[in-house]
Amino acid sequence: MSIPGYGGKIVKINLTTSSITTEDISRDLARLFVGGKGLGTYLLLENLRNWNVDPLSSDNVLVIASGPFNGTMIPLGIRATLVFKSPLTGIYGESVIGGSFGAFMKWVGVDALVITGKAEKPMYIFIDDDRIELRSAEHIWGKGIFKTEDILHEELGKNISILAIGPAGENLVRFAAVGHEYYRQAGRCGGGAVMGSKNLKAIAIKTSRREVSYHDEERVRDIVLELHKKIKENPSIQSYAARGTPGFVEKANVLGFFPTKYWSKVRFEKFKNIIWESLGKYRVGKRTCYGCPVACHQYIEINEPPYANVKVTLEYETIFALGGLCEIDDIRAIAYMNMLMDDYGIDTITGGNVLAFAIEAYQRGKLKSEKELKYNDPDSMCWLLERIVKRVDIGDLLAEGVAKAANVLGLKDIAVHVKGLEPPGYDPRTLKGMILSYAVSPRGACHLRLMGYHADLMGLGGGRFSTGKEKVEVLVDLENRGIFYDSLPVCKFGRFIFDWDVMRDLLNAVTGFNYDIEELRTIANRIRTLIRVFNVKLGIKKENDYLPRRFLKETVEYDGKMYRVTEEELNNMLNTYYELRGWNSKGIPTEDTLRKLGIDTLLRKWGIKF
Numbered sequence: 001m002s003i004p005g006y007g008g009k010i011v012k013i014n015l016t017t018s019s020i021t022t023e024d025i026s027r028d029l030a031r032l033f034v035g036g037k038g039l040g041t042y043l044l045l046e047n048l049r050n051w052n053v054d055p056l057s058s059d060n061v062l063v064i065a066s067g068p069f070n071g072t073m074i075p076l077g078i079r080a081t082l083v084f085k086s087p088l089t090g091i092y093g094e095s096v097i098g099g100s101f102g103a104f105m106k107w108v109g110v111d112a113l114v115i116t117g118k119a120e121k122p123m124y125i126f127i128d129d130d131r132i133e134l135r136s137a138e139h140i141w142g143k144g145i146f147k148t149e150d151i152l153h154e155e156l157g158k159n160i161s162i163l164a165i166g167p168a169g170e171n172l173v174r175f176a177a178v179g180h181e182y183y184r185q186a187g188r189c190g191g192g193a194v195m196g197s198k199n200l201k202a203i204a205i206k207t208s209r210r211e212v213s214y215h216d217e218e219r220v221r222d223i224v225l226e227l228h229k230k231i232k233e234n235p236s237i238q239s240y241a242a243r244g245t246p247g248f249v250e251k252a253n254v255l256g257f258f259p260t261k262y263w264s265k266v267r268f269e270k271f272k273n274i275i276w277e278s279l280g281k282y283r284v285g286k287r288t289c290y291g292c293p294v295a296c297h298q299y300i301e302i303n304e305p306p307y308a309n310v311k312v313t314l315e316y317e318t319i320f321a322l323g324g325l326c327e328i329d330d331i332r333a334i335a336y337m338n339m340l341m342d343d344y345g346i347d348t349i350t351g352g353n354v355l356a357f358a359i360e361a362y363q364r365g366k367l368k369s370e371k372e373l374k375y376n377d378p379d380s381m382c383w384l385l386e387r388i389v390k391r392v393d394i395g396d397l398l399a400e401g402v403a404k405a406a407n408v409l410g411l412k413d414i415a416v417h418v419k420g421l422e423p424p425g426y427d428p429r430t431l432k433g434m435i436l437s438y439a440v441s442p443r444g445a446c447h448l449r450l451m452g453y454h455a456d457l458m459g460l461g462g463g464r465f466s467t468g469k470e471k472v473e474v475l476v477d478l479e480n481r482g483i484f485y486d487s488l489p490v491c492k493f494g495r496f497i498f499d500w501d502v503m504r505d506l507l508n509a510v511t512g513f514n515y516d517i518e519e520l521r522t523i524a525n526r527i528r529t530l531i532r533v534f535n536v537k538l539g540i541k542k543e544n545d546y547l548p549r550r551f552l553k554e555t556v557e558y559d560g561k562m563y564r565v566t567e568e569e570l571n572n573m574l575n576t577y578y579e580l581r582g583w584n585s586k587g588i589p590t591e592d593t594l595r596k597l598g599i600d601t602l603l604r605k606w607g608i609k610f
């Protein structure tokens with residue numbers, strides 16, 4: 001019997017054998033892992049025969065999961081979650097994408113795609129309502145993401161949603177992104193390289209269906225009406241609607257947490273050149289994810305020398321990575337580089353970190369380059385970017401990411417990453433919630449798992465400089481909510497209005513599962529702990545829940561005072577976090593925790609000793 005809120009099918013595609021099989025999603029699986037991140041994590045571990053597999057080998061598994069809110073009337077309820085073993089970090093990899101793909105999956109009845117193997121020649125997956133086929137992608141291989149989308153739209157007609165990789169993914173750049181609707185990306189952790197390693201250029205879904213099933217449609221409608229009111233009244237959400245995330249650049253500089261000059265400062269002297277007042281005049285419209293009334297993406301067009309035909313939606317993280325870390329003070333140059341990266345299929349956060357690291361390495365005489373590499377020099381950065389994408393000369397080493405490049409160059413001491421993932425735009429020395437956020441996020445340095453910056457800026461758990469138990473409790477709760485946002489799904493800008501009560505009421509009205517909040521928290525802990533088990537089996541231990549040396553040894557100045565992270569702050573936060581999660585003092589989930597969460601049964605089923 002079909003489950004309200006679900007498409008109903010899990011589709012398994014083996015690109016080596018071209019086999020496509022479909023199975024029904026069971027009620028138990030839906031209830032225990034919900035969708036999106038939860039469902040994707042379960043399916044990754046269930047289908048990854050060998051957890052020690054090389055992430056770029058045909059044995060890696062790419063799961064793309066939808067969730068019960070996708071394609072419904074729920075505002076901000078739109079995301080698809082990509083789960084895989086990361087070629088950048090070698091551990092759990094995950095990336096979440098807005099746009100429309102999650103909704104299209106739902107409308108064609110697919111809760112998850114499980115993609116294994118490697119096609120002999122470039123292929124793309126085409127899902128046309130109930131028909132699924134593999135098609136040659138030789139005519140689009142080598143093309144940028146924009147052109148790829150253009151060609152597929154022309155070829156396949158209307159009502160299409162596409163995920164695609166660009167040359168970076170094809171060339172196995174370890175931080176290659178998956179692009180969608182030109183300006184959206186599943187950026188982090190190298191999902192684009194996983195697709196490239198499988199000779200999978202794109203996935204296109206075509207459907208004119210829009211029906212979804214609800215357990216109690218009237219109840220959903222009532223809650224949705226309330227949510228629309230809250231969206232209009234919430235100043236934080238309205239600020240995203242007016243200026244998008246670029247509106248945050250000024251605040252980050254004024255409050256002194258804007259990483260600058262490869263993590264050596266927390267304020268960019270020329271920040272006024274890259275704030276909304278400089279960018280806003282180029283806005284010609286807005287873009288939105290399916291059904292979202294916020295429409296936070298500010299669509300920019302620039303046509304003034306030396307830049308022509310620049311079209312992009314610019315985000316805070318890209319402005320930080322290129323403007324802050326590389327000290328580029330021309331917003332037009334940042335927009336241009338953003339467009340290049342979107343078309344190449346590069347994660348702009350890691351991309352900006354890699355470029356700034358290369359400048360530091362060059363200036364310290366450790367990296368030889370035929371072109372001078374320096375701060376605030378978009379020309380040399382564009383030159384280097386192309387070499388990275390093509391894996392030419394020094395670009396080949398830098399395409400491995402900061403951690404691997406730093407090992408080769410003998411620059412581990414200056415490299416900024418956690419577990420191999422380069423951080424986004426929040427310096428933990430002056431935004432202390434980010435200490436734990438970076439240290440324990442299962443995919444490496446990430447702001448969107450524990451959302452420490454949100455806690456800090458909202459004054460939760462004792463404020464931005466607090467590192468005590470009350471802060472850790474807030475962060476665990478935010479992480480649990482975040483796991484649900486990525487599983488239901490809900491865009492994380494919805495965090496201001498989607499509290500536990502709203503999530504429970506909506507989820508019950510959509511699915512009829514009759515959850516209580518305690519069960520939701522248990523599910524979040526199950527998903528979190530299962531990912532920890534996977535990472536521990538891959539060698540992660542307490543020593544890896546650590547921050548880069550520079551955050552602990554080098555100070556930054558803010559408001560006349562010097563700041564760093566102390567060992568005591570980090571250790572206290574870690575110990576409290578482990579305790580709240582039911583892990584031992586070394587960060588290993590205890591037997592009791594595994595049993596309470598039902599993970600011991602799963603591990604036995606999968607033949608995993610822990």
Ligand code: SF4
Nearest residue numbers: 288289292294296491
């Ligand atoms: S707020 Fe922005 S990112 Fe979130 S769903 Fe709406 S348009 Fe997409």
